[in-house]
Amino acid sequence: MKDLLGKKFKCNYCKDIHKVEIEDIRYGNLDEFCKILDRNTNYKKLLILCDNITWEVAGKKIKENIKNNISIPLILKPKNEKRVTANYFYIEEIKKNIEKIDIILTVGSGTITDMGKFVGDKYKIPVISFPTAPSMNGYTSPVCAYIKDGVKITIPVKPCKYVYIDENIICNAPIELIKSGFADSLAKSFANADWKISSIITGEKFCTLPFEVVSSAEKKYINKGSLILKRDKKVIKNLMDGLNLGGISMIIAGSSSPASGGEHLISHFLDMYACQRNIEPFSYHGLQVGTGIFLSALIYENIKKISCDEISKKLNKIKIDYDEKLNELIYLFPSSEKKLKEIFENKIKITKKLREKLPEKWSEIKNSVCNMVYSSSKIKNYFKKVSCPLHLKEICDNKSLINKAIKLSRFIRERIVIFDIADEIGLLNELTEEYLKM
Ligand SMILES: [Zn+2]
Numbered sequence: 001m002k003d004l005l006g007k008k009f010k011c012n013y014c015k016d017i018h019k020v021e022i023e024d025i026r027y028g029n030l031d032e033f034c035k036i037l038d039r040n041t042n043y044k045k046l047l048i049l050c051d052n053i054t055w056e057v058a059g060k061k062i063k064e065n066i067k068n069n070i071s072i073p074l075i076l077k078p079k080n081e082k083r084v085t086a087n088y089f090y091i092e093e094i095k096k097n098i099e100k101i102d103i104i105l106t107v108g109s110g111t112i113t114d115m116g117k118f119v120g121d122k123y124k125i126p127v128i129s130f131p132t133a134p135s136m137n138g139y140t141s142p143v144c145a146y147i148k149d150g151v152k153i154t155i156p157v158k159p160c161k162y163v164y165i166d167e168n169i170i171c172n173a174p175i176e177l178i179k180s181g182f183a184d185s186l187a188k189s190f191a192n193a194d195w196k197i198s199s200i201i202t203g204e205k206f207c208t209l210p211f212e213v214v215s216s217a218e219k220k221y222i223n224k225g226s227l228i229l230k231r232d233k234k235v236i237k238n239l240m241d242g243l244n245l246g247g248i249s250m251i252i253a254g255s256s257s258p259a260s261g262g263e264h265l266i267s268h269f270l271d272m273y274a275c276q277r278n279i280e281p282f283s284y285h286g287l288q289v290g291t292g293i294f295l296s297a298l299i300y301e302n303i304k305k306i307s308c309d310e311i312s313k314k315l316n317k318i319k320i321d322y323d324e325k326l327n328e329l330i331y332l333f334p335s336s337e338k339k340l341k342e343i344f345e346n347k348i349k350i351t352k353k354l355r356e357k358l359p360e361k362w363s364e365i366k367n368s369v370c371n372m373v374y375s376s377s378k379i380k381n382y383f384k385k386v387s388c389p390l391h392l393k394e395i396c397d398n399k400s401l402i403n404k405a406i407k408l409s410r411f412i413r414e415r416i417v418i419f420d421i422a423d424e425i426g427l428l429n430e431l432t433e434e435y436l437k438m
């Protein structure tokens, strides 16, 4: 990781120049961190951004320990929900509090970090991240996800300048958040495979480095779920490294492609559903993503078995009624109609291209992606050790919604994912039926 931080270099794989803007990721403890902040004369006025929970976990103590510089806490409190989620109305609240601020210090996990990055990017204020849980890869990623008018939006933002991790704090985070980070980190092989397919079909850029960067880190914790449950410090630190490298892999790629594929759309779909009905989220981000990973694994497994002759036949046999799909989506997410229509239109264009190219590119696709991903039985084994939900029914008791999430989530983002191929060849319908009986 140290070799990448703050570096600009020519890539051995894609020959482009990559630049990792994060200056440093350091482990230590809260007191040392406050001393570092206090010594830095550029940080005259700090905004300590946290929510009601992370204020108690670390925010308050950081505020007390900063002596030389001015620190202003902004403690977000849940509005009509149990915990603060990344909703645009909190971002507006942060915007009102950043006058003359030199640095935003995010004390929290995904929600707080993403919203801090959003505001920091908009007002050109550097962001320092103080993670409270190894729950996702946003501490180092160059994107932020939030909900506005009921739609889940992911936009590019400047990554944090500096990440400072107190090992004791992340090891003592709620276990569901740690599990969430574990599951989220396992998305990368599937996301990279989806990205590779997309590059084969559309000609968009693909680089192997993001996948390389995360693969070796993953080996240090993927099979150690039982130690994670015991809060083993070394393994949790390895998980945190894996997550942070996942974020860096997105900086290298210049997009969320290497960390967020079709598996993430399942999670975004559930978030949108909960948000538009004013109900609590079904689960944490990573745990929702985990169920998407298992689905992706099932699809990839089946894709492997389809020959080049069969693919054309299957494509010809299936005629999807796209208008009906769009109507179903709008019925589910009425307040996002305009945005969904826009995305849908582009998705249909790209799907046409996919259908055209699939027969000639089929062997290339199979050869290059099928061994990038884990089998469903491996995923099952890894998830079991850390008791992560595998099936959507473990986090959602609405069977019809599960059915819709699997069949429609591909239409909430333009990028090609494995669910697109599965749907266009009729595999998705077959698999969903089996899946619902599991
Ligand atoms: Zn490259």
Ligand SMILES: [Zn+2]
Residues within 6 Å of the ligand: 136, 137, 184, 187, 259, 260, 264, 285, 286, 289
């Ligand atoms: Zn994620």
